[in-house]
Amino acid sequence: MENFQPVIVAFCCHYCAYTAADMAGSKRLHYPANVKIIRVPCTGKVSALHMMEALRKGADGVYVAGCLEGDCHFRTGNTRATKRVEYVKKLLDEIGIGGERVEMFSMSAGMGEIFAKTASEFTEKIRRLGPNPARGGKDHPVCVGAGA
């Protein structure tokens, strides 16, 4: 399990978390290469299906990173995303995969440190949980979003 390298898909809002990732890079902050970032125009664009399909296609964990409460560029995209993450958590619990494999985080564009810390902590959490049971012991069949 110690050698297990989880694949984490992070849906990051263009206006905050994605820029925070950029900030982390500019500051030379380290965060695990396991995290595959998908830039989205707003976390309100991330549907339950995006999260589910990322897991079904081989991700071990998924998180959505959006703006701080009240700061959404499109007013309510981040609150919608929070509700969808909760919905997916419940669904994953019901199918036996475990809702703790998805999470919602909030940060501003200037929070490079928070981005790196979040990426590291979530990766460690998923590493402790072990591989996604839906992978059936196979290697990652598809690395969702890699290079996107």
Place this chain on the structure above:
Amino acid sequence: MITAERKPIEDLINSVSSCRRILLLGCNECVTVCSAGGRKEVALLSSALQMHFMKEGKPFEIKEITLERQCDPEYVEELVPHIDSADAVLSMACGCGVQEVARRFKDKVVLPAVNTKFMGASERQGVWAERCAGCGDCVLGMTGGVCPIARCSKQLLNGPCGGSTKGKCEVDPDIDCAWQLIWDRLKALGMTEKYEENIPAKDWRTGRGAGPRKIVREDLAS
């Protein structure tokens, strides 16, 4: 629209657990609008079921098809090339769609994936409420456009009852008293004299009182 809600995942897993290949059917009409059984919900349920059975190590294949209307034979016919390859059909349409597919494909097990609820309207994003009971003899013209059959807990034709308090129903404080709504609306329209009119006892044969109903339009019927 006809509204519906997806059945609990556990029930759906149990209903298809003996199958190896299922055809998961959506409908592009009412259940799409009420986010219960359209293309998106089909994809989401497919994803969930596949993950569950992958975890269990059980071979399981799903084909997803969303028909324009599952309650119309013309569209159901489109399933002919796909039906044989499925052990069972799991339909996310309302009860009408499920039955139409079952009628057309007599040797195929057709399972409902949603619970059909009521004829309703969208109150706001993600909230639907009952508006019509299909009584077959509409009284909305007498009640200011608010239906006492669908929206009064007691279906009172001459309300309100004594359980109406501050505009709410005694059954549940979240339910508006239909007769309060009727009175407010008639008052706003300057039609309070309508309230004085006694609505006679309803002939329920136009509703479900005389068994399953049918509409035949001679000018259209083939």
